[in-house]
Amino acid sequence: MALLAPAFALAGCDGGKDDSQPGIVTNILDDALPNAQQPPPPDNAIVPAEPLPDIPQPEDSAESSIPAPLLGRWTGAAETCGDRAAALELTVTPDRLIFHESEGRVTAVKGQEDGRVRVTADFTGEGESWTRTLEMKPSADGRRLTIVNDGASVTRKRCN
Template sequence: MRITSSIAALASLVLVSACTEPVEDGPEPEETMMPVEPDGGIGDGATPLPELLGTAIPEALHGRWGLVPADCTSTRGDAKGLITIDAERIEFYESRAVVDEIEEQDTGMIRARFAFTGEGQEWTRDIEWRLSEGGATLTRSESGEDALEEPLSYTKCETEGE
């Protein structure tokens, strides 16, 4: 009888332990907070947090920009003042630049070190690109060695259908 009662006790213990939830050790996972708009809403109008922007050039600066009106309309390939900006790069007449290191940025501006390549050469420049209030003008200001002395102002090129 002793063996039978020991087996019954052991079976009871197994059943009780199978019915209880396991205890998990360790801290609770942390939640990632979502940015909110100034009015408390979530999402579409919120200014992106700098850490979410990464090294992308702000979308408000994307597009085609010319130093003079002819830069936007030339079909001869001689638009030396035309630049094209997307999230990854800035294309110039004979060179291109990518973000190397961001100093400051928001939705209408970026100040960063840009790595340039063109005509077999490589160089860097510290540049601030700032969009005007109305969004029609983009100002380029440089600092550091070999910087432009005066800021340059680019005008947004119209796209078909505008």
């Protein structure tokens, strides 16, 4: 019982205290100036321009999607399909280019008259991010895909 006496004494110290504190102002400005209004801006003040008009955005169209003949899994011409460690492995979806160590979110697609497709994508990989435009061209039979990146050309074969 002697051990519990200090605990009871401390608990009793706060027992009669009232939590409300009349006369204490929590927001001094609201209490001191209850009807205050903003003064007019000075003559040399920078006044914001009118808000921009609401311009409707175009709906998603084929111009932001990679065409169907390019979709699927691809790998290097000398690599084995299904080898996830293949350096030239590529999965193409309508809105993504998924390489071995990076992934690009497609932002624009533009078809060319000769069958090439220019794809611009925002890439991330290995802790970095960048934007790149690639030229992609499928072979006539659709079994090969040539990608030109910064002047360098790589041909891949279709895996599915």
